[in-house]
Amino acid sequence: MMRRFVPAAIFIAFLLLLALGLAPRSRDLPSSLIGKSAPAFSLPLLDAPQQTLTPADLRGRVWVLNVWASWCGACREEHPILMQLSRTARTPIYGLDYKDGREDASAWLTRHGNPYRSSLFDADGRVGIDYGVYGVPETFVIDRRGVVRHKHVGPLTEEFVRNKLLPMLVALENEPQAARANSETGG
Numbered sequence: 001m002m003r004r005f006v007p008a009a010i011f012i013a014f015l016l017l018l019a020l021g022l023a024p025r026s027r028d029l030p031s032s033l034i035g036k037s038a039p040a041f042s043l044p045l046l047d048a049p050q051q052t053l054t055p056a057d058l059r060g061r062v063w064v065l066n067v068w069a070s071w072c073g074a075c076r077e078e079h080p081i082l083m084q085l086s087r088t089a090r091t092p093i094y095g096l097d098y099k100d101g102r103e104d105a106s107a108w109l110t111r112h113g114n115p116y117r118s119s120l121f122d123a124d125g126r127v128g129i130d131y132g133v134y135g136v137p138e139t140f141v142i143d144r145r146g147v148v149r150h151k152h153v154g155p156l157t158e159e160f161v162r163n164k165l166l167p168m169l170v171a172l173e174n175e176p177q178a179a180r181a182n183s184e185t186g187g
Contacts, residue, residue: 031132031151038065038142039130043120046097046105053094053120055146062172064093064165065140066116067128069100070108072136078155079112085161086115091169095119098128098136141165143172 033039038055045051066082068075086093095116097105102121109119122128131140134153141150150168152160 031148033132033140033148034151036148037146038140038148039127041120041127041130043096043122043127046095046102046109046119046121049102049121053118055142058094058142059146060144062091062144062169063142064091064169065096065131065142066093067096067098067131067133067136067138067140068119069098069136070104071100074155075137076112078137078157079115081156081158081161082115083113085156085165089166089169090173092117096122096127096131098122098133099125139165141168141172144175 040055042052042054045053064085082093093116095118097119099122102123105119105121109116120127125133131138132151137155139152139156140148143149149172150165152165156165
């Protein structure tokens with residue numbers, strides 16, 4: 001009689017392990033970039049390929065880097081939240097169009113709206129690799145010194161933006177000038 005239960009018990013244990021492996025994980029995955037300078041790049045703008053942008057161009061301001069692609073279903077899910085964020089937050093959002101076609105990406109932004117101050121075109125995904133991108137969408141917060149302060153994996157949610165992202169951006173924007181100067185000089 002017990003022999004019949006052993007295969008069933010093994011099967012149930014297997015299902016439990018599978019369920020644990022597939023369970024949603026925290027969107028705030030650790031990143032080796034946190035507390036370090038944002039990786040350098042020089043990428044063309046999506047809508048102006050003759051112009052480039054680098055993290056050095058953004059030094060002195062807090063900014064958000066959102067990795068997205070026109071082929072990404074989850075990017076469409078988070079897009080209304082990015083549109084709202086771009087209207088309400090003082091902090092600029094820059095897009096990193098990841099492994100995409102320029103025409104597809106431009107058409108996607110025309111169709112759904114453009115929340116980005118500028119979107120950078122990372123056709124081969126090399127910059128995404130430098131940032132440790134697991135998949136799209138991913139969002140990074142970079143401070144005035146060019147240091148990565150946060151990485152969020154997956155689509156942004158209203159709850160995350162309200163409870164974590166906006167307070168973080170406000171705190172970074174309001175960081176006292178003396179603290180900024182000390183942190184920049186290492187003192």
